[in-house]
Amino acid sequence: MRSERVSIGHVERKTDDDREAFDPKIQVAVITDYLICFYDGRDLSTYPKWLHQNIDMQLGLSCYAIHSGDTAVLFDTMLYKEQILWIDAYLKGMGIRNISVINSHWDPDHIAGNFLYKDRDIISTEYTRVNIETYAQALQSGEIWQLYGDPSYPGMSEVVLPNRTFRDQMTLFVGDVKVELHEVFLHQLGSLVAYFPKDRILLAADACEDSVLFIPPGTEALVPVQITTYGKLNKFDIDRIYPSHGRFDIIKSGGYGKEFVAAMMDYKSQLISRMRDADYLTAPLESFIGAWVERNVLEIHEPYRWLHEYNVNLIYKHYTDKPTPVINLG
Ligand SMILES: [Zn+2]
Numbered sequence: 001m002r003s004e005r006v007s008i009g010h011v012e013r014k015t016d017d018d019r020e021a022f023d024p025k026i027q028v029a030v031i032t033d034y035l036i037c038f039y040d041g042r043d044l045s046t047y048p049k050w051l052h053q054n055i056d057m058q059l060g061l062s063c064y065a066i067h068s069g070d071t072a073v074l075f076d077t078m079l080y081k082e083q084i085l086w087i088d089a090y091l092k093g094m095g096i097r098n099i100s101v102i103n104s105h106w107d108p109d110h111i112a113g114n115f116l117y118k119d120r121d122i123i124s125t126e127y128t129r130v131n132i133e134t135y136a137q138a139l140q141s142g143e144i145w146q147l148y149g150d151p152s153y154p155g156m157s158e159v160v161l162p163n164r165t166f167r168d169q170m171t172l173f174v175g176d177v178k179v180e181l182h183e184v185f186l187h188q189l190g191s192l193v194a195y196f197p198k199d200r201i202l203l204a205a206d207a208c209e210d211s212v213l214f215i216p217p218g219t220e221a222l223v224p225v226q227i228t229t230y231g232k233l234n235k236f237d238i239d240r241i242y243p244s245h246g247r248f249d250i251i252k253s254g255g256y257g258k259e260f261v262a263a264m265m266d267y268k269s270q271l272i273s274r275m276r277d278a279d280y281l282t283a284p285l286e287s288f289i290g291a292w293v294e295r296n297v298l299e300i301h302e303p304y305r306w307l308h309e310y311n312v313n314l315i316y317k318h319y320t321d322k323p324t325p326v327i328n329l330g
Contacts, residue, residue: 019154020048024086029252034177036065038087039248054150056109058303059245064203065091068175071098075194075203077113084113103162104205105191106131108139114160124162125183127190132161186229188216200239208260210246211304212267212289215311220318223268224325230265231329263292269327271315281312
């Protein structure tokens with residue numbers, strides 16, 4: 001199945017092709033005999049200066065390969081073309097020849113590598129495809145990332161749409177490994193998670209982040225809906241969780257436990273329940289997640305202070321002249 005490239009006539013900003021190249025220092029963790037994690041970021045000391053201000057690289061960025069024999073499905077594609085070329089070469093080195101893609105949602109750090117697999121299946125929810133198409137020009141120019149604090153994000157040289165879409169739920173098999181894709185509105189509208197019933201593993205994408213979740217602009221009015229959706233996720237029989245933005249040492253040594261979901265639900269609930277408190281905008285991140293840090297469910301990773309500050313300001317501004325919404329913990 002062939003993916004459609006979105007053709008855009010005029011892009012003023014520099015793209016992926018115009019900037020200094022870099023040599024990715026991707027770390028690899030073998031999670032099971034069918035699941036691999038590729039991890040980049042957090043330590044940016046050896047990377048060129050232009051890359052240091054990218055928030056995803058500061059947070060740490062993972063994608064995952066589900067593989068069997070000569071076939072693999074990539075769960076997200078990372079942000080820069082050097083990264084996806086590195087991962088592609090790694091998989092080819094394992095003898096893998098057939099590579100397909102799942103896009104967990106439409107943010108650049110999850111879809112920028114689609115260009116390499118435009119002749120393959122690229123799976124997402126219907127909403128994710130519509131969002132990529134809607135924001136294609138801003139994704140290509142890099143302007144989409146200005147909102148998130150990286151004015152020099154170079155954009156994608158090519159925006160490629162998913163070509164197999166679904167609503168609500170889709171099941172696929174990679175060899176005999178059953179993978180359930182569930183549409184869950186926990187980050188962007190149209191976000192999905194992957195669940196492996198055999199080993200009760202969840203690939204959470206950006207539904208769970210360590211230290212805290214990011215509230216994308218435009219979703220602030222729907223945080224109460226997301227809190228309810230965490231209740232739905234909490235009913236999954238989960239042993240291990242692997243996020244897109246977390247700690248590599250946890251990922252490589254067994255993953256996060258189910259408390260990760262509860263921690264996210266608790267954080268988002270506090271964003272709502274504390275919004276009228278006098279210290280809402282100034283209270284340190286520790287006052288929101290300190291109890292989870294003590295139990296090593298989360299850690300304070302410094303760049304998340306900026307994201308937390310962004311979150312509380314977004315929520316505060318939105319609800320200034322509106323009633324406090326009801327929270328349903330499901
Ligand atoms: Zn992300």
